[in-house]
Amino acid sequence: MSQLTDKELALLKETVLHAQTFAYCPYSKFRVGCALLAQSGKVYTGCNVENAAYPAGICAERTAITKAVSEGDTAFKAIAVITDSPSCSSPCGVCRQVIREFAGANTAVDPVSGNPLRLQLPVIMFNNTASKSLVRTIDQLLPHSFGPEDLSDAAAV
Amino acid sequence: MSQLTDKELALLKETVLHAQTFAYCPYSKFRVGCALLAQSGKVYTGCNVENAAYPAGICAERTAITKAVSEGDTAFKAIAVITDSPSCSSPCGVCRQVIREFAGANTAVDPVSGNPLRLQLPVIMFNNTASKSLVRTIDQLLPHSFGPEDLSDAAAV
Amino acid sequence: MSQLTDKELALLKETVLHAQTFAYCPYSKFRVGCALLAQSGKVYTGCNVENAAYPAGICAERTAITKAVSEGDTAFKAIAVITDSPSCSSPCGVCRQVIREFAGANTAVDPVSGNPLRLQLPVIMFNNTASKSLVRTIDQLLPHSFGPEDLSDAAAV
């Protein structure tokens, strides 16, 4: 997992708490905030944006990622999320799939150790007060994932 | 339909063309750009952000709307969209549903005429060169829509 | 709009009421049922299937349509829907988009009159007791829709 500096972690913590305040969640009353740190150094925020037709809602993590992509940032250092739960809630499967699309190629290697860098983007999950956090790579949260390679492997058959 | 100034229209046209350049669409190769004008005067951009798992992709319009909501803007003057099609392509049903959530209450009335302002947010659809456009209100694009009222009506039974 | 016989309408009404009883909606408590009449004469049912991650839920209409397609039926005569609302609630935008995909080609014409049969699939919306209904074609519910033609027009540029 790529290392984050204490300053970067503090920035993500402060940012998720602020991002969460914009949550539009009249249906679940479950406020989610997200902060996405791009390789460029820019931080993108997201909140959940629900809909009366529940499946048309969009999560905080996907709000942050589409925002970043739409502004030219497609490579990321870390993504942090906070919810109203006292435990460290994790991104849903939809968001894990979207994070995974931008988590790097399966074939990347660490330039120093030569070890494979398999989808190592860290996902930082805060509890509701941001007093605790849990960190997992996207590969740990969505192991044996379905990705671009699956489509191209099939096309090559 | 609320009137847009020439300056606002020109701004939306210029902005969708730029927004479209950020499209992440390796699967469809169909680039979509969006520009969303908030009542605050701020313009939010969006592009489509596709996924190897096609249903996990997000459209340009929803990128722009979630971006606005996540930054505190939830009231809008107009939304514009452009695609790679030579005709004036329209938002998909998913996006129409999301636009509708933020298009105002069904009970709003025009302060001058007293006429109902039923979901009158204008949707401006440009052709691929932005030389032509088609304008419809969200009520015209998603008539007899499903909205927050449907859920509360049911709860009141 | 294609004509339905009284017998077909009665069958759809009876079927939506039964389909609704299977709704899995612990989050919204809003039960939706669907009945889809295929050209083959077979009737497919659907209910909403919600998810703790709200956007991962699936509506009744899409349940019925995917069920039909997965069993080889892709041409339809009518789709009916019922909810817990005392008014005749309509399908959300996501479902309208999915219905539209299977509502026929824009170029079809009535063999007798020669008039265009533009996406004329009827959508029958019942109120909660099925004592009232409202009928609209999918073209009326999703006018100027985004469809397969938009993608192929762009590819031809």
Added chain:
Amino acid sequence: MSQLTDKELALLKETVLHAQTFAYCPYSKFRVGCALLAQSGKVYTGCNVENAAYPAGICAERTAITKAVSEGDTAFKAIAVITDSPSCSSPCGVCRQVIREFAGANTAVDPVSGNPLRLQLPVIMFNNTASKSLVRTIDQLLPHSFGPEDLSDAAAV
């Protein structure tokens, strides 16, 4: 992981191959089939049902699950999937989230050993010829998942 009999495995293998033939995938050309074995003994099939608006498409696994739920089956023994890829492709994150909703409570225990039965529903992933398969529990594919508990924990704060 719950044990499947050879007969059940053979049934799932035969069923996914057949289910895949119904795939509606004019956009990806990537055919996916699914077979879902309910505790009741009934087998439900699914295929991917794509849409010109890519995000409105639905995967094979979700087709099978919504079909089962809409017919009264909500407890499952196993889910199998096949794609056009020569490797054993896995369900996308959206489908993992939907499978997880019906994979049982986190508090269930094995009646014999007393060990926790944490979301042990087996997911069987076949390669394109069904000559190979990979099996993982849904907890292995979506570890530390977001589920109903997260919403109720927050409500209890």
